[in-house]
Amino acid sequence: MPVTASTANPVWTAIRRALMGKCPKCGKGSLYKAYLKQVDHCAVCGEAYRHIRADDGPPWLTILVVGHIIVPLIFVIDGWALCPVWVAMLVWPAATAVLAVAVLPRAKGVFLALIWATRSPGSERG
16 A cells, blocks of 8 residues: 555654644644744644744754764865865855754754654643
8 A cells, every 4th residue: 555645654744744844734834933933823724833842852953964964074075175274164164054044944843743743741831
């Protein structure tokens, strides 16, 4: 039997949707109203997200992903092309910052989707 969105593991479906910045439940509404500010509830399906807190998970995942991409690139490219030190001091921090800015909202989406899909208590609900 082929795996479709309806037969796939709901946790992976939620993560896939959140990686695209969409609501983990319906996949249509936006998960963010600003860069890292999650919506109170989905505009399409009404699922509440205000109470979910990802805390330190997204920065941790961002550092892990960015570090595993940038550090090997530094070793490979600096070993292959002899660049002046000033070029490396400009390029690598800039590349790291750009990649971190791109990865951070997706990392937060992963944690929001995991907390939502597993119904974990990591929240501010009373």
